Amino acid sequence: MDTWGVRAEEYGELQRLVDALFPTRASRAVTKLDVVAKADVFDLCAxxxxxxxxxxxxxxxxxxxxxxxxxxxxxxGWGAVYGTVE
Known part of the structure; x- marks a missing residue:
């Protein structure tokens, strides 16, 4: 994304990924491999x-x-473009 201040179509996808890995706020743990596998399922942009x-x-x-x-x-510098997570 080359344009500063413009939200990408993928804005919020990382939040969706985190929410899928942690469907409740319970303190469950995931590995990097879990994150990578779920990112593959979600077909995240490059x-x-x-x-x-x-x-x-x-x-x-x-x-x-x-x-x-x-x-x-x-x-x-992608916070405004793709969003951050919580």
């Missing part, structure tokens, strides 16, 4: 797939996964 691929290999609770995804999105 930019969002890059974000997922940049996750360190580890186990994540919802809060830690959101923090990590938001850090990557922010570092790329």
């Amino acid at each position: 930019d969002m797939r890059e974000v997922v691929d940049m996750l360190p290999s580890r186990t994540y609770g919802r809060t830690r996964l959101c923090d990590q995804l938001n850090s990557i999105v922010t570092a790329h």
Whole structure:
């Protein structure tokens, strides 16, 4: 996405991914492999797939996964374009 301040069609897809991995706010853990597999199912765009691929290999609770995804999105300057997660 080259245009600053314009939301991409994929805006909110990472939130949808997180919500699918954690259907309730219960403290369940997922691995990077779980995130990658769900990203494949959702057929995320190349930019969002890059974000997922940049996750360190580890186990994540919802809060830690959101923090990590938001850090990557922010570092790329994509927060306004693709959104952040909670």
